[in-house]
Amino acid sequence: TRILGIEGTAWAASAAVYDSTTDDVAIESDAYEPESGGIHPREAAEHMHEAIPRVVEAALEHARETHDGPTTEPPVDAVAFSQGPGLGPCLRIVGTAARALSQTLEVPLVGVNHMVAHLEIGRHTSGFDSPVCLNASGANAHLLAYRNGRYRVLGETMDTGVGNAIDKFTRHVGWSHPGGPKVEAAAEDGEYVDLPYVVKGMDFSFSGIMSAAKQRYDDGTPVEDICFSLQENIFGMLTEVAERALSLTGSDELVLGGGVGQNARLREMLAAMCDQRGASFHAPAARFLGDNAGMIAVLGAKMYDAGDTLELAESRVNPNYRPDQVAVTWRGRSER
Numbered sequence: 001t002r003i004l005g006i007e008g009t010a011w012a013a014s015a016a017v018y019d020s021t022t023d024d025v026a027i028e029s030d031a032y033e034p035e036s037g038g039i040h041p042r043e044a045a046e047h048m049h050e051a052i053p054r055v056v057e058a059a060l061e062h063a064r065e066t067h068d069g070p071t072t073e074p075p076v077d078a079v080a081f082s083q084g085p086g087l088g089p090c091l092r093i094v095g096t097a098a099r100a101l102s103q104t105l106e107v108p109l110v111g112v113n114h115m116v117a118h119l120e121i122g123r124h125t126s127g128f129d130s131p132v133c134l135n136a137s138g139a140n141a142h143l144l145a146y147r148n149g150r151y152r153v154l155g156e157t158m159d160t161g162v163g164n165a166i167d168k169f170t171r172h173v174g175w176s177h178p179g180g181p182k183v184e185a186a187a188e189d190g191e192y193v194d195l196p197y198v199v200k201g202m203d204f205s206f207s208g209i210m211s212a213a214k215q216r217y218d219d220g221t222p223v224e225d226i227c228f229s230l231q232e233n234i235f236g237m238l239t240e241v242a243e244r245a246l247s248l249t250g251s252d253e254l255v256l257g258g259g260v261g262q263n264a265r266l267r268e269m270l271a272a273m274c275d276q277r278g279a280s281f282h283a284p285a286a287r288f289l290g291d292n293a294g295m296i297a298v299l300g301a302k303m304y305d306a307g308d309t310l311e312l313a314e315s316r317v318n319p320n321y322r323p324d325q326v327a328v329t330w331r332g333r334s335e336r
């Protein structure tokens with residue numbers, strides 16, 4: 001199976017071609033970088049408008065070059081796109097592009113949930129059977145585990161996503177977007193100062209810690225110390241709930257997903273926790289962690305193989321599409 005994947009929920013205009021025979025994933029991405037502040041939905045949509053045709057053309061070019069069937073055949077078997085969650089104006093551009101491509105190439109359309117894609121790429125690259133997944137992305141943070149035909153949300157942020165929380169602090173400090181890598185670099189020289197730590201059951205909250213971090217900065221605490229402590233507390237919270245989820249489900253496999261998953265300290269904490277309980281830990285390669293169309297194409301192929309394609313009338317995008325709304329069609333019958 002060969003699938004064209006298109007991603008554009010927020011900042012990454014991305015297209016990819018996945019070939020399930022060779023397991024090769026070719027990704028073309030073009031990132032939107034705000035000149036100041038965080039992601040502006042209108043500017044992000046303008047970026048999608050401009051960049052999506054370009055990355056799609058590059059991905060299709062690759063598909064044509066590597067296609068060994070007759071040239072009259074379409075270079076891919078289906079077009080998969082991120083249907084949500086994400087910024088409405090961005091999603092609509094991606095949805096329109098995907099519908100148009102599916103019609104011109106005369107191949108089916110596959111609607112992929114972006115959060116489930118962040119999770120499934122880790123399951124795919126690890127080969128784990130039924131892992132707990134920690135999605136640590138910009139606009140989201142949640143723990144998912146599969147049960148009875150759906151990914152269940154075991155725990156999640158009660159306010160902002162984890163990356164967005166970190167980016168709000170760096171915006172306050174005057175650092176450019178995205179802030180996560182800058183906090184990671186600054187934390188190297190920091191020492192611990194007290195900041196809030198909020199976990200309730202398997203849910204967690206970042207708003208208190210962010211306000212306290214900004215306040216500390218205004219009060220003159222060295223920024224390196226705040227960055228170090230932010231990482232310790234935020235990632236400590238995520239590690240605590242991930243451990244609770246492993247314990248509750250009895251799973252001994254954890255996968256990490258989302259852009260914040262590129263952070264070495266977060267990976268170190270999760271790996272140490274898993275090691276202590278005899279569980280396996282997997283974090284996908286960096287190119288599959290931040291938003292990328294590779295994960296959309298890989299899950300799109302699994303859905304396509306399961307016959308899970310969309311009629312045009314059902315192909316509307318959904319900015320609030322939750323992972324537990326997805327009826328999982330692509331996992332073995334015995335698992336359901």
Ligand code: ATP
Pocket residue numbers: 009010011085086114136137138139140161162163164166167178179180181184258259260261262263264289290291
């Ligand atoms: P979502 O996938 O939830 O829709 P998104 O599209 O904003 O959200 P991603 O592409 O998964 O998210 O991740 C982007 C986030 O990752 C940004 O907030 C960025 O600051 C953060 N990030 C990137 N690298 C690092 C790092 N090394 N440490 C911490 N955070 C990081």
